[in-house]
Amino acid sequence: MGQADEDGTWVWKAVPFAQPPVGELRWKAPRDPQPWSGVRSRRRFAPPAVQYQPLTGQILGTEDCLYLNVWRPASYQTRLPVYVWIHGGGNSTGSATYVKYYRGHRLAAAGNLVFVSVNYRLGPLGWFSHPALREGRSPEDDSGNFGTLDIIQALRWIRDNIAAFGGDPGTVLIAGESAGAMNVLSLLTCPAAAGLFHRAVIQSGVVSTTSPEQAEGRARRAILRLLEKNGLARDPRQAEELLASPERLRAFLRDCSARQLLRCYSPGPSGMIDNPSLITDGTVLPAEGYAALERGDYPGKVPLIIGSNQEEMKVFLYLAGSPSWRSPEYQAAARFGSERWKAEAVDAVARRLSAVPGQPPVYAYLFGWGARDQRGESPLPGHWGERLGSFHSLEIPFFLGVETTEGSLVGTMMFTRANRPGRVALASAMQRYLVSFLRSGDPNLESSAGAGALLPFWAPWSNAAGAPKCILFDTRGPEADIRLLDRELTLEGIEAAMRAELSPELLETTRAILARPLTGPTRRR
Incomplete structure (x- = not known):
């Protein structure tokens, strides 16, 4: 009932x-439920x-x-x-x-x-x-x-x-x-x-x-x-x-x-x-x-939507407690680990599927809310932009529309009165894309109708050079910042960037950190 x-x-x-x-x-394929008669009422x-x-x-x-x-x-x-x-x-x-x-x-x-x-x-x-x-x-x-x-x-x-x-x-x-x-x-x-x-x-x-x-x-x-x-x-x-x-x-x-x-x-x-x-x-x-x-x-x-968050790795590094979030090792592992995540789990999959005959469009996104901008500013309070930024799972309440992170591993400190206007605008846009995609298989068909301003066109992934790859979901002050990006990540490109930008010592340490399993033991902060 x-x-x-x-x-x-x-x-x-x-x-x-x-x-x-x-x-x-136990250890068997699931069996159909037993039928029941009358009204089944569950309050919990x-x-x-x-x-x-x-x-x-x-x-x-x-x-x-x-x-x-x-x-x-x-x-x-x-x-x-x-x-x-x-x-x-x-x-x-x-x-x-x-x-x-x-x-x-x-x-x-x-x-x-x-x-x-x-x-x-x-x-x-x-x-x-x-x-x-x-x-x-x-x-x-x-x-x-x-x-x-x-x-x-x-x-x-x-x-x-x-x-x-x-x-x-x-x-x-x-x-x-x-x-x-x-x-x-x-x-x-x-x-x-x-x-x-x-x-x-x-x-x-x-x-x-x-x-x-x-x-x-x-x-x-x-x-x-x-x-x-x-x-x-x-x-x-x-x-x-x-x-x-x-x-x-x-x-x-x-x-x-x-x-x-x-x-x-x-x-x-x-x-x-x-x-x-x-x-x-x-x-x-x-x-x-x-x-x-x-x-x-x-x-x-x-039809498929596939995406990742700009700083997936930060929450895992933070929970592990080592290295310190203030250290260059933390920030290097967060950046390159998150880029690896996108390269393997988003870009490679989108590239592969988009080349398959008969595969409907693949729409890719990058969720950036919470990450620091070029000025080093984040919508998150205090130092949380540096510690966690746009971390793994943060996009869920935006897509599902529930204004809380209650019960998550990082508690409720991320959503504040100050950052509410921007995140509400972004969440509304993301839900409009999502509902349009559910109804039609295209995030654009219904997202431009109904309440709210006209949303930017979400182009599907294209393997053509210089063509749109994904859409960015972020905010700029109290407004949603949504735009197409044409950057494609590969593991080879990320490895080259690590070699070019990190000292030999930092490169070795970053690789060691990224080799740790995400399920590794708790470490003291």
Whole structure:
């Protein structure tokens, strides 16, 4: 049963889209939910999947996590376009309602659309591949890509049921940030997801997959730690003997609690763990991984928005606490690490897809709000422009329209009364582009109509020399600063700039910092 929510919307909380993945369904593809009779009423959002809490390292959540939430305007209009939000968090933390700005009431009201946010299994419960768990009954059960299959199951549920909420199953956009964006990109290549979505938005994604051999090696090492931690093996040799019996090992793994499993992994300051995900198993995801995009042999040829933030890396450097944010090492790693991010996860993908016959337009963006300008000034208060700038995830409340960073790793200090006029103007423009893209596959068709001034034309990515590559989202004082950029980044060009601009000592230090995993251990500030 739905209930009234903010901004004149209705919300349905904790709607099950699959059976709880517990007991015999742990490490299995999701199963359709059991039907129920009568009215199902949920006043609270579902708890998150099992994970480490950021900063504290405490374990929270539950295996019974496969629920979604639906927002829509408080009206009886039907065939509304559907926006599906896939949260980030390294595929090991987060949830559909992890932070307040993930909630869909504002965008549902402003865009007259249906907003769906989705939970999925995380960490070793979401992506885990070991021979002992493969029983040969189903390729999907044996794939190891359980979190990916959860998202696909949610999309199937949306296809079959969203009309009951006034949504149009023929106009579905999937959007995600960080690991959520990585998941969206992977779904372009996934045969089982074909036809379940019609547009895609990739915000600050990562182009990364894991081979079956790598996944099995990581799982094996985790199981060895698990056996030792639970006193079933005195040393690695005895643990290896237990590994030789698939039946005993399978029973042991299914009997372990989720918390026991997770404790085999050490969290970083954001709660993320270094667990493989997106396994190129050849069933759920193609064995060749993203090479399918290079060949043009992928089913998800849909209009695409893809982008990154100007200073993605700063929040990871800041949370790590080393080097000091005042140091040249910090600023060099932030600049070149963020440029590498854009080169690999935006420009290379846009360049590759734009060359594929039959691929609809690809629209790229660079989010710059928060970064210091040429005068060294930032809309962020105090020294936060230098410390964090336009950091990873900051664009989310602008696209979704929720005026808060409450619940995020950096708290609520970013949005102030002084910077409100500019960010409200920018957020309004970004939402108009987004809603137009959702409705038509073109961010320009409806963004020039309705309330607000005429917005700049957002040209799709072009591989022609000197042609527009992306649009900049920023502010200049109280006004939005939106304009096309023709600069294209490559890893080779960034490497050349590092060599030219950094001293040998600073170059070596910067490379070492950028080689650290983003999930690395907490360091003292």
